[in-house]
Amino acid sequence: MKAKGWKELTTQGALIAEPGNSDTYETGSWRSRRPKFIPEKCSHCFICWVFCPEGSIRVEDEKMVGIDLRYCKGCGICATECPRDAIEMGEEFVAEKGA
Amino acid sequence: METRVKGKLLAFRGDEAVAEAMRQINPDVVAAYPITPQTETVQAFSQFVANGEVDTEFIAVESEHAAMSACIGAAAAGGRAQTATSGPGLALMWEMLWVASGMRLPIVMPVVNRTLSAPINILCDHSDSMGARDAGWLQLYAESMQEAYDNTIQAVRIAEHPRVMLPIMSCLDGFILGHSFEPIEILPDEAVREFVGTYKPGYSLLDVDHPVTYGPIDFHGHFFEHKRQQVDGMESAPEVVLQVGREFGELTGRYYGLTEGYELEDADFVIVALGSVTGTIKTVVDDLRQQGQRVGLLRIRCFRPFPAQEIAQALGNKKAVAVLDRSLSFGAQAHQVYLEVVTALYTHGYAPKVVNYVYGIGGRDTLPHEVEQVYRELAEVDKTGVIQPVVRYLTVRE
Numbered sequence: 001m002k003a004k005g006w007k008e009l010t011t012q013g014a015l016i017a018e019p020g021n022s023d024t025y026e027t028g029s030w031r032s033r034r035p036k037f038i039p040e041k042c043s044h045c046f047i048c049w050v051f052c053p054e055g056s057i058r059v060e061d062e063k064m065v066g067i068d069l070r071y072c073k074g075c076g077i078c079a080t081e082c083p084r085d086a087i088e089m090g091e092e093f094v095a096e097k098g099a
Numbered sequence: 100m101e102t103r104v105k106g107k108l109l110a111f112r113g114d115e116a117v118a119e120a121m122r123q124i125n126p127d128v129v130a131a132y133p134i135t136p137q138t139e140t141v142q143a144f145s146q147f148v149a150n151g152e153v154d155t156e157f158i159a160v161e162s163e164h165a166a167m168s169a170c171i172g173a174a175a176a177g178g179r180a181q182t183a184t185s186g187p188g189l190a191l192m193w194e195m196l197w198v199a200s201g202m203r204l205p206i207v208m209p210v211v212n213r214t215l216s217a218p219i220n221i222l223c224d225h226s227d228s229m230g231a232r233d234a235g236w237l238q239l240y241a242e243s244m245q246e247a248y249d250n251t252i253q254a255v256r257i258a259e260h261p262r263v264m265l266p267i268m269s270c271l272d273g274f275i276l277g278h279s280f281e282p283i284e285i286l287p288d289e290a291v292r293e294f295v296g297t298y299k300p301g302y303s304l305l306d307v308d309h310p311v312t313y314g315p316i317d318f319h320g321h322f323f324e325h326k327r328q329q330v331d332g333m334e335s336a337p338e339v340v341l342q343v344g345r346e347f348g349e350l351t352g353r354y355y356g357l358t359e360g361y362e363l364e365d366a367d368f369v370i371v372a373l374g375s376v377t378g379t380i381k382t383v384v385d386d387l388r389q390q391g392q393r394v395g396l397l398r399i400r401c402f403r404p405f406p407a408q409e410i411a412q413a414l415g416n417k418k419a420v421a422v423l424d425r426s427l428s429f430g431a432q433a434h435q436v437y438l439e440v441v442t443a444l445y446t447h448g449y450a451p452k453v454v455n456y457v458y459g460i461g462g463r464d465t466l467p468h469e470v471e472q473v474y475r476e477l478a479e480v481d482k483t484g485v486i487q488p489v490v491r492y493l494t495v496r497e
Contacts, residue, residue, distance in 0.1 A: 013201060013203035014202075014325045015203075015311055015313055016311060016315055
């Protein structure tokens with residue numbers, strides 16, 4: 001999306017007139033560490049769901065099914081709190097070797 | 100069609116005349132903290148509230164920072180919000196001044212000019228409002244108590260204009276205007292209410308059916324664009340100040356512009372000033388004109404935004420010009436009003452001889468014979484072609 005010029009702004013003073021627009025701001029782009037979900041170890045206790053500050057734990061049919069990487073900032077709280085080590089943190093960007 | 104209304108001529112202190120204007124405007128919210136020399140404004144207004152003469156929600160706050168914060172909240176909620184302050188009170192508002200203008204909230208604030216400590220001094224100079232000149236507020240400076248009253252009423256219309264939407268300071272010199280009595284024409288209440296009209300804000304925090312966010316976080320992506328848009332609000336203001344001044348003139352017979360020329364057109368030697376000193380200067384101009392001297396005055400009423408083109412054209416071909424500053428900009432080459440005037444002249448292609456006089460610091464009186472001295476020195480500048488010293492300190496003892 002092309003960023004707006006000052007003449008194209010539709011409100012004054014940075015006022016936001018459309019509620020609920022945080023959906024469109026994908027905070028996952030900030031992430032430097034990426035969580036990896038290991039389903040075999042998970043007991044679906046939802047400790048991760050309780051602790052995740054971004055609400056990025058995906059739940060379907062009362063089961064933890066993964067992490068929404070569009071919003072996960074990679075803080076690693078879920079991996080720290082998980083009693084079964086079912087979430088592991090790895091590097092988001094791995095430098096290429098050689099060259 | 101005769102639209103002019105007749106007011107009542109009453110003796111008022113400047114401070115109380117401002118409170119009277121606020122009573123007639125009947126704002127939704129006034130949040131204020133009393134401070135010398137503004138105290139009588141807040142005292143008189145709180146009396147109106149206690150007597151049920153206004154519908155205003157009056158918030159007796161614990162500081163000026165809180166006063167401005169409460170006004171910001173009230174204005175964001177869609178209310179007409181006002182406060183008043185002086186010197187250190189304005190300084191304590193500093194952080195919130197920028198929030199009010201950045202959020203484009205048309206708050207009206209009479210500023211009864213007082214110097215800033217130290218040493219402790221409660222008297223008039225313009226250190227307070229000049230220090231806040233870059234905070235995104237419009238600034239009008241009154242010459243008389245009548246104008247302080249008139250400006251407070253016009254300020255509402257100017258600030259709330261959809262193209263402006265910026266807060267405004269209606270400045271009057273502490274004690275000289277604030278505490279002195281003068282007969283003032285007070286307009287009928289209904290005339291003022293009709294003139295200011297009803298405020299129709301575009302958005303309101305209290306409108307739960309249309310929720311909005313005021314003052315969100317705004318970094319490198321858009322902050323600059325929002326600030327550029329704010330500059331545009333300021334640039335739209337001169338036209339609005341003129342239009343409101345014209346309408347006010349049609350209503351009252353007292354017309355107001357961005358600047359006022361007094362014996363200016365054919366003058367060779369001109370003083371540029373703002374605030375109450377211009378009343379004294381006018382008297383001196385009259386006396387010297389009687390003696391055949393071609394002297395004049397350019398009074399700046401609207402300092403923010405600065406009417407550069409109008410001022411440059413008025414002064415461009417003068418033999419010598421003195422710009423008076425009632426505040427110090429420590430470390431600058433010269434002081435606030437001077438630097439604006441000289442920049443306006445240079446960028447419009449004019450280069451008259453211009454000197455800077457600092458006067459009236461900390462409440463020092465400026466008397467007619469001292470104004471005469473300025474005109475004498477201007478004649479000397481013209482004769483010798485020497486402007487040094489560029490900055491001169493009127494009445495200071497060596």
